[in-house]
Amino acid sequence: MREHVPPHAPGPPQDDSPQRNADGSGRGGISRRDFLASGVAGLAAGGVASWTMAEEALAAQRTGGSIGPRAPRGRRVLLKGGCVLSLDPQVGDFETADVLIDGSRIAAVQPNLKASAEVIDASNMIVMPGFVDTHRHMWEGPLRNILPNGLLSDYNRDITGIARSVYRPEDAHVGGLVSALGAINAGVTTVLDWSHIGNSPEHTDAAIEGLRESGIRSVYAFGSGTAGPRNRFPQDIRRLRAQYFSSDDQLLTLAMAASVDAAHWAVAREVGAPVTVHVNGANQLVPVTAAMGPDVTYIHCPNVTETEWQTIAHTGGNVSIACSIEMKMGHGVPPVQQALDHGIRPSLSVDVETEMPGEFFTQMRAVLTLQRMLLLARQRAGEPQLPPLLTVRDVIEFATVEGARDNRLDRKIGTLTPGKEADVILLRMDHINVMPVNNAYGAVVLGMDTSNVDTVFIGGTLRKWQGKLVGVDLSRVNRLVHRSRDYVVSKAGWPKTRLGGYLQGH
Numbered sequence: 001m002r003e004h005v006p007p008h009a010p011g012p013p014q015d016d017s018p019q020r021n022a023d024g025s026g027r028g029g030i031s032r033r034d035f036l037a038s039g040v041a042g043l044a045a046g047g048v049a050s051w052t053m054a055e056e057a058l059a060a061q062r063t064g065g066s067i068g069p070r071a072p073r074g075r076r077v078l079l080k081g082g083c084v085l086s087l088d089p090q091v092g093d094f095e096t097a098d099v100l101i102d103g104s105r106i107a108a109v110q111p112n113l114k115a116s117a118e119v120i121d122a123s124n125m126i127v128m129p130g131f132v133d134t135h136r137h138m139w140e141g142p143l144r145n146i147l148p149n150g151l152l153s154d155y156n157r158d159i160t161g162i163a164r165s166v167y168r169p170e171d172a173h174v175g176g177l178v179s180a181l182g183a184i185n186a187g188v189t190t191v192l193d194w195s196h197i198g199n200s201p202e203h204t205d206a207a208i209e210g211l212r213e214s215g216i217r218s219v220y221a222f223g224s225g226t227a228g229p230r231n232r233f234p235q236d237i238r239r240l241r242a243q244y245f246s247s248d249d250q251l252l253t254l255a256m257a258a259s260v261d262a263a264h265w266a267v268a269r270e271v272g273a274p275v276t277v278h279v280n281g282a283n284q285l286v287p288v289t290a291a292m293g294p295d296v297t298y299i300h301c302p303n304v305t306e307t308e309w310q311t312i313a314h315t316g317g318n319v320s321i322a323c324s325i326e327m328k329m330g331h332g333v334p335p336v337q338q339a340l341d342h343g344i345r346p347s348l349s350v351d352v353e354t355e356m357p358g359e360f361f362t363q364m365r366a367v368l369t370l371q372r373m374l375l376l377a378r379q380r381a382g383e384p385q386l387p388p389l390l391t392v393r394d395v396i397e398f399a400t401v402e403g404a405r406d407n408r409l410d411r412k413i414g415t416l417t418p419g420k421e422a423d424v425i426l427l428r429m430d431h432i433n434v435m436p437v438n439n440a441y442g443a444v445v446l447g448m449d450t451s452n453v454d455t456v457f458i459g460g461t462l463r464k465w466q467g468k469l470v471g472v473d474l475s476r477v478n479r480l481v482h483r484s485r486d487y488v489v490s491k492a493g494w495p496k497t498r499l500g501g502y503l504q505g506h
């Protein structure tokens with residue numbers, strides 16, 4: 001137990017409200033007695049005699065409602081002795097190595113680093129880049145698992161039809177917040193929010209605020225919403241660029257969640273926003289062939305024609321596969337192999353939480369097992385010279401490197417590379433579901449789940465620590481999301497019951 005309160009420790013809270021800075025951030029207060037009683041001494045290996053990031057994390061967990069310990073310039077954290085999967089071929093992987101975080105960036109990845117830094121013991125951890133989701137409709141957070149047996153037609157009727165039409169800005173806000181916090185909790189450090197809740201500018205602004213409040217790294221893909229006089233898609237993207245996205249040096253960046261419409265894509269390009277578009281069926285891309293380019297990500301892509309595949313490939317396009325949802329809701333067979341056959345390594349996406357979880361272990365397992373099942377069936381049918389089976393490393397690359405590329409963030413994230421921003425996750429190897437770890441890639445893809453996600457850094461800021469979100473008032477989030485759910489369900493005219501779902505027939 002330490003003898004003194006460090007000189008820059010925050011003082012006792014004056015009331016129950018968290019301390020807030022002008023930018024909405026802040027550090028939860030903790031009294032000397034609480035601090036001493038919390039038993040945090042020695043949590044940071046090496047017994048660093050200062051107020052550490054780990055201790056701040058515990059303080060923020062206890063108080064809630066404040067954002068996690070930030071990554072001020074010059075603050076250094078050493079993740080010591082982990083099994084490091086850098087995903088960067090130039091850096092390599094290490095049975096045991098250290099990762100040095102300096103402020104918001106990764107400073108070094110190598111064994112036996114000597115550095116003056118706070119030390120976090122990673123000896124029972126896999127240390128790797130955070131997962132990157134390239135397509136998720138985060139406004140649907142209050143509607144999680146509401147359509148458990150639904151097909152795409154049910155979804156279009158009930159979710160983007162009825163529910164979206166009754167959504168208020170605050171529903172979009174809490175949707176983004178709860179979906180983003182769920183992502184962070186699962187080690188998904190970046191999500192492209194495919195935000196087709198643009199019923200009004202207020203809905204759009206609220207969705208952006210939910211992301212900002214969560215602390216996640218996000219590409220906000222501005223989309224249309226329910227038709228009406230206040231729907232300002234696509235032209236309102238000009239305001240968004242000026243109001244929220246004038247700098248690229250921030251956690252939130254801008255894209256357009258567009259339909260297959262070259263005029264919309266032109267507006268996106270006018271403000272330098274990449275385009276993300278759903279494609280589901282043959283010849284949908286024909287009208288936009290001349291506009292296709294490397295700044296477009298094509299989502300789903302089942303049943304597109306060979307000509308369309310060639311055009312996507314030749315124009316440098318990107319492909320995001322929401323494997324679980326495509327299989328479950330009836331989009332068609334996820335075209336993992338078709339993308340690979342055309343030289344495109346896909347990224348992965350959750351798509352909707354109305355009927356799939358918001359984590360990436362499910363996504364990686366789905367893609368791996370589907371591709372192998374289909375290829376092995378071709379092999380049994382006697383087809384010679386088959387393409388290679390996917391490996392566990394392949395799907396981790398899809399979940400990190402390719403996600404970063406498709407989200408236009410590969411210069412910032414996606415690998416543990418010195419100079420990149422520190423979006424780093426620590427996955428526990430000493431949990432009962434994976435011990436003993438005999439193959440790190442195998443353990444992540446085949447054995448782990450969200451319970452293994454111990455620690456999450458985003459841009460060097462600690463967002464999860466010792467298995468708990470940092471600086472999140474979960475009781476407040478719980479209250480808000482229930483209030484929102486109750487409102488939407490009531491306005492939609494759905495029966496309110498947790499047994500059998502809200503929707504008739506589901």
Ligand SMILES: [Zn+2]
Binds near residue numbers: 135137194278299351
């Ligand atoms: Zn979608």
